[in-house]
Amino acid sequence: MPEIIPLMEWIERNLHRKITLPEMTRKSGYTSRHLYNLFMAGPGVSPSAYIRQRKLSLASIMLRDTRRPVTEIALMYGFEH
Template identity: 30%
Template sequence: MSRASEDSNRRMLRARDEMDRSYAEPLDVPTLARIAHVSEAHFIRTFRATFGETPHRYLQRRRVERAMWLLRSTDRSVTDVCMAVGFSSLGTFSRVFAEVVGEPPSAYRRRGPLAAVPSCFGMRWLRPSEHSSGTEKPGAVPAP
């Protein structure tokens, strides 16, 4: 791997780490591009090439991942969960959640509390796939 490639990967990881840390905060491309020390257009293009999805989609999936846990581990309302993970509109939250998970937040919550399993297994099983069309089970490995 070339020095330039390593530097680019580090810059993208810096921005992705910020999204992981501050997913509930309002994050936009200009802010993330500044964190990565690149232009906005270069950031979007390079992030997608590095991680296989746009920064916006990554942030949406990260927020939905956290919402999945909150919906099944707390008694907070769907609206409260929506706001807590960084969405500002319940409609957008419900639409994105259904796209990523395959069912609306209220239906997902009705599955009941999460089973007691090692956290590493649970996190992998529940992590929404970036390749999911909404028809696969969360955490399932997509067919080649």
């Protein structure tokens, strides 16, 4: 898993926007298949599921700890209708 820690940190800094698999492969230098295998071996989910889980986790914290409207928080983390 240490191989993907820099990528996971980059993901954390960019959760406010849409992150694509091609972008992740360029950023990491790994193929999409290798990235998938690394994420399955580390966090235990696919790269897209990892991003979705992180966004949902942070959005739920914002919902709990702030008075911001649900729509604002959803848009903040790239969730659309």
